Amino acid sequence: PAPRTILLTGAAGGLGTLMRGLLPSYGYELRLFDVRPIPDAPDAIVADLADRDALREAVRGADAVLHLAGISLESTFDKILRANIEGTHNLYEAVREEGVRRVVFASSNHAVGFTPRPEGAYPLPPEALIPIDTPLRPDTYYGLSKCFGEDLAQLYADLHGVDTVSVRIGSCFPEPTTVRMLSVWMSPADGARLFHAALTADVTGHTVVYGSSANTRLWWDLAPARALGYEPRDDSEPFAAKLVAEQGELDPDEPAHANLGGAFCTTPPVWPY
Numbered sequence: 001p002a003p004r005t006i007l008l009t010g011a012a013g014g015l016g017t018l019m020r021g022l023l024p025s026y027g028y029e030l031r032l033f034d035v036r037p038i039p040d041a042p043d044a045i046v047a048d049l050a051d052r053d054a055l056r057e058a059v060r061g062a063d064a065v066l067h068l069a070g071i072s073l074e075s076t077f078d079k080i081l082r083a084n085i086e087g088t089h090n091l092y093e094a095v096r097e098e099g100v101r102r103v104v105f106a107s108s109n110h111a112v113g114f115t116p117r118p119e120g121a122y123p124l125p126p127e128a129l130i131p132i133d134t135p136l137r138p139d140t141y142y143g144l145s146k147c148f149g150e151d152l153a154q155l156y157a158d159l160h161g162v163d164t165v166s167v168r169i170g171s172c173f174p175e176p177t178t179v180r181m182l183s184v185w186m187s188p189a190d191g192a193r194l195f196h197a198a199l200t201a202d203v204t205g206h207t208v209v210y211g212s213s214a215n216t217r218l219w220w221d222l223a224p225a226r227a228l229g230y231e232p233r234d235d236s237e238p239f240a241a242k243l244v245a246e247q248g249e250l251d252p253d254e255p256a257h258a259n260l261g262g263a264f265c266t267t268p269p270v271w272p273y
């Protein structure tokens, strides 16, 4: 049966807020979890991923988990260790103990951020696109924690039969705001389409996909996401003329533009808390 009750971790965040608005129309009942309270959702569970008892109670009876909670930018190794590495492990332990069958894990393009970005005229030919099995090349401790999350998902699939779809999200914001984002943008509506596909696809084990819209300037292979039944409807190209006029095309000799991870490879944005 299709999953109905979804535990949404990170529900107070940017992506969590977008998905709280979009996913109910797919028929899901969302149970919300975040360390920060959500003013318009008094029933949300306010707890830290370090709190194993709270996590266990939160996942109990859920059909699946959409795991967005964690530090979403670069930070100290200690903070990343607690929130993203131990926190994700705590979540999977709760999932295993309570018999939840599926997790959709918010991985990131920064798990492979030091991969040189492909060059050429857009749209790039399929053979130029970064494949899903490209070696992991994290660009930050943050990206490293996403590599860990993907490996953890593989372990829990092999050892405990928990199915995970890891989505290496590009940039999911209402609009692209940089030239780089023209290549990695995932519109919120396409994000909801992809998470819905990941929650319901007839796949077992651990599946990794890139998450973006069908951008003309795509750098990676969307075929694995499409294989889940995802049919993107958006393309960043209508935003291109304005952004390129303001910022210029990406210069491959500029270190902050040379790789998939962009400025995360040189001067990563730092988690403010």
Ligand code: NAI
Pocket: 009, 010, 011, 012, 013, 014, 015, 016, 033, 034, 035, 036, 047, 048, 049, 050, 067, 068, 069, 070, 071, 072, 073, 082, 083, 087, 106, 107, 108, 109, 168, 169, 170, 171, 172, 173
């Ligand atoms: P965000 O920083 O806006 O939201 C993250 C949420 O997680 C926050 O509400 C925060 O309070 C919560 N959180 C952090 N540590 C926690 C802890 N120890 N216990 C409980 N909750 C905790 O980030 P955003 O943009 O919403 O991203 C959501 C997820 O998607 C993150 O895992 C991020 O790494 C991933 N992602 C997002 C992308 C995007 O374009 N928005 C791109 C790639 C990955």
Ligand code: 15L
Pocket: 072, 073, 108, 109, 110, 169, 170, 171, 172, 261
């Ligand atoms: C991420 O992983 C971040 O969580 C998000 O805030 C964006 O910076 C995104 O990557 C990106 O690469 O644009």
